[in-house]
Amino acid sequence: MKIKRLEALLPIVGVAGLLAIWSLTTWRQWVDPVLLPSPILTFKAMWAGMHGALGFDFVKTVYRTAAATVIASVIAIPLGILLGASEKIYRSLEFVIDFFRSTPASAMFPLFLVLFGVGDETKISVAAFGAALVILFNVAYGVMNARKTRLLAAKVMGASRLRVLFDVMLLESLPQTFVGLRNGISLALVVIVVAEMFIGSQDGLGHSVFEAQQLFEMPRMYAAIFAAGVLGYGLNLLFMLIERRFVHWSGK
């Protein structure tokens, strides 16, 4: 009983360990304190920042990432279903999709800059481009890998092709669709943060990290990095919770 209760604490062991090593390092001054501020200083900067400029940047990044993911989903999910439902269409487009999926989205910045200028459109559209391909690929695979028996069962019960698509294939593909959405939003966040650093941005977490580094405000820089980490982790967690709620049969 006692051991069981202790086991519940296991997940925080890593966090506690990390904080301990970090504190020890700054306390013993093993690293230049200018380069690595203490955890307390960092979290103070984060607390203060989240109530001010950092909070604003955080919201900006959330907005851009969300916009990119929504656009990507709206385009990629229906297209993925179409591709997955018809093996012939998929086979003919497989190479193109695989090629652009393997192309680093960041390599598209110059092109999108020419197309959309230096505003939000460029950042969001490059992130959407990257995320869309990841989502598309996963949705198509989810549809294609629908269990054969389940499709036959629907057919035997008299379901038309369209019914099979909506009643079986779509639902069958949901777990894989969520894999795509989670990967897609992670990629979108990476692209957005990079864009905020270098594509003439005035705000956003990427801008915040970059600016703090330029001004050598190390606690603020670490605070911004952690904020980005919190965002990435939070988005992943959010999608996992949504999946568990709506795709309750996943993995069962």
Place this chain on the structure above:
Amino acid sequence: MNARPAILPDPTGVLAPVARVSPGRPHVTIRGLSKRFDKAVIYDKFDLDIPRGELISVFGPNGCGKSTLINMIAGLTPPDEGQILFDGMLLSEIKFGYVFQNYREALFPWLRAFDNIAYPLKMMKVPPKERRLRTEKLVAHLGIKLDLNLFPYQMSGGQQQLVSIMRSLVVEPEILFLDEPFSALDYEMTLFMRDQLQKLFIESGTTMVLVSHDLEEAVYLADRVLLLSRHPARVADFPRVSVSRPRTDATLSDPEFVRIKAHCLDVFQREVRRA
């Protein structure tokens, strides 16, 4: 011609006995059925009559085409040649049920058990209210005590297969196909499910075609055992199992049962050795 059972809106007629127009006439007639996979000839001009209202077990050597046969009859695998008629009608004109071996993949995990059972009615465009009624009626009629608000993955294997069987019965099928329905269950559950199936058969009188890889099960459940040869499959024998129903554990030591089982085993081994 009109040997179709009453299928018109009749929510109270769950599992109404099949109309027996001419008892001597076969229910299913199979003529000149041919099927090949790549170079292997599985069926070559195969003929068979399936009698009405009987439970037929299909048994034979591995890979002889037991499942292929019922899949062709049930329209899951198109035959290369030949004709299959149900009272002179095509498959598309009749109502039938099919129970898969792999219940885990055959049920819809996103629907509760109740909605799984009612799903075929939705395909027949039965209005929602009547769907509910007919499903409830079937459940009550079968007297199966199951929490149908559960999702399939919350149920045991046997319960899931029971839901599968109920799903195939809800349309009041004229014929029911079962492809090794119990082979993914443990022994205890298999014994229980055999008796459940027998009960359903006695109550409904629906023609059933059951593929089995277990000779005891095949004979125990059957009115006739269809013994197939190695492919190209022929009917090696089609003996009648004239042991009264309901069959019980005592049946397993009944001299007639033992005799037929031994005979089937003889035929089976002769066919296996013929390779």
